[in-house]
Amino acid sequence: MSDWLTASEAMARLKLKPQTLYAYVSRGLIETRGEADDARRKLYRAQDIARLEQRKMRGRRRAAIAEDAIAWGEPVLTSSITTIAGGRLWYRGQDAAQLAETARLEDVARLLWDCGAQRFPTLTQPVPAGAPLTRMFTAIATRAASDTAMAGRTKKALYLEAAAVLDTLVDAVAGGPGEGPIHQRLARAWGCADGADLIRRALVLLADHELNASTFAVRVTASTGASLAACVMAGLSALSGPLHGGMARRVLGLMREAQANGIAATVSDRLAAGARLPGFGHPLYPDGDPRGRALLAGFDIPAAYAEARTVVMSMTGAEPNVDFALTALAAHLGLGDDAPFQIFAAARATGWLAHALEQNETGRLIRPRARYSGPAPG
Numbered sequence: 001m002s003d004w005l006t007a008s009e010a011m012a013r014l015k016l017k018p019q020t021l022y023a024y025v026s027r028g029l030i031e032t033r034g035e036a037d038d039a040r041r042k043l044y045r046a047q048d049i050a051r052l053e054q055r056k057m058r059g060r061r062r063a064a065i066a067e068d069a070i071a072w073g074e075p076v077l078t079s080s081i082t083t084i085a086g087g088r089l090w091y092r093g094q095d096a097a098q099l100a101e102t103a104r105l106e107d108v109a110r111l112l113w114d115c116g117a118q119r120f121p122t123l124t125q126p127v128p129a130g131a132p133l134t135r136m137f138t139a140i141a142t143r144a145a146s147d148t149a150m151a152g153r154t155k156k157a158l159y160l161e162a163a164a165v166l167d168t169l170v171d172a173v174a175g176g177p178g179e180g181p182i183h184q185r186l187a188r189a190w191g192c193a194d195g196a197d198l199i200r201r202a203l204v205l206l207a208d209h210e211l212n213a214s215t216f217a218v219r220v221t222a223s224t225g226a227s228l229a230a231c232v233m234a235g236l237s238a239l240s241g242p243l244h245g246g247m248a249r250r251v252l253g254l255m256r257e258a259q260a261n262g263i264a265a266t267v268s269d270r271l272a273a274g275a276r277l278p279g280f281g282h283p284l285y286p287d288g289d290p291r292g293r294a295l296l297a298g299f300d301i302p303a304a305y306a307e308a309r310t311v312v313m314s315m316t317g318a319e320p321n322v323d324f325a326l327t328a329l330a331a332h333l334g335l336g337d338d339a340p341f342q343i344f345a346a347a348r349a350t351g352w353l354a355h356a357l358e359q360n361e362t363g364r365l366i367r368p369r370a371r372y373s374g375p376a377p378g
Contacts, residue, residue, distance in 0.1 A: 208351025279324030
């Protein structure tokens with residue numbers, strides 16, 4: 001099946017009138033593009049049509065809608081922070097890839113937090129002992145146990161606390177307090193000052209990604225009125241899973257297997273076993289992850305990663321995503337295995353804090369219902 005359908009094909013599949021098809025497009029439910037030989041004629045993404053077709057077949061019972069929405073489905077919360085449209089990532093209407101050319105993470109934090117030119121002074125705070133991941137979880141947990149809940153506090157007070165929580169996490173990543181922009185603090189801590197601008201680019205590209213698993217955990221926590229640190233703790237916990245921020249470890253596993261057996265044999269074996277290839281493809285970006293492209297454009301990737309990219313793309317058609325790019329960046333800069341997660345967490349904390357602040361403004365508790373499938377009561 002083609003990746004794109006004509007208007008007549010889309011309407012036939014969905015049994016729609018033209019005006020209804022255009023309404024779906026305007027609501028962001030169907031992505032379009034112009035035909036190669038005539039940009040005025042639109043094509044409609046077949047994947048979006050198939051999803052809507054399946055939804056129609058199931059009917060629009062409330063339980064079915066809610067269940068579908070949890071897994072890459074329809075929007076379940078209103079937010080003005082981030083969206084994915086046209087195959088690109090947008091922070092409050094600004095292209096994240098373009099921002100990554102020059103912006104610092106602090107600039108993106110002000111944008112996502114919607115706090116204008118508010119200055120966030122660097123704060124000196126105690127940093128727990130231990131390995132980086134231990135420091136990160138311990139530092140945020142310590143704040144979560146004592147920081148004040150959000151309810152009833154002014155926006156300015158919450159903005160300053162958000163900056164303090166972000167500083168706490170960055171200090172824990174770096175292993176101690178530092179001065180200057182966050183990307184420079186991390187680069188100095190890791191002994192790769194020449195790589196500071198690449199770290200900056202990665203931080204901006206990873207600052208937020210709409211309503212992913214960790215961000216949803218943050219918003220649920222924020223809806224209870226918990227402190228900002230508690231919200232970040234929820235996000236950090238969700239991020240640690242191998243299907244989210246822990247994906248870089250799986251990419252490393254793929255690369256080590258390729259080093260031992262060759263990348264072509266490794267990919268063939270995994271495909272034959274029906275296994276997905278970590279670091280390639282993304283459900284929200286059928287034409288390729290723009291974050292991965294923007295990050296990989298900033299440096300010459302190591303030879304092993306360049307070969308893996310070429311082989312996987314030739315065998316599967318899938319492009320490298322941001323997890324592959326981040327892992328390649330860590331290899332390029334000679335960073336440790338946990339560096340991709342540390343960069344991811346430091347960056348995404350800005351988005352988590354933005355979503356916590358936004359959720360707090362609604363004053364609403366997020367409390368879904370479960371569709372019970374166990375033994376009949378009684």
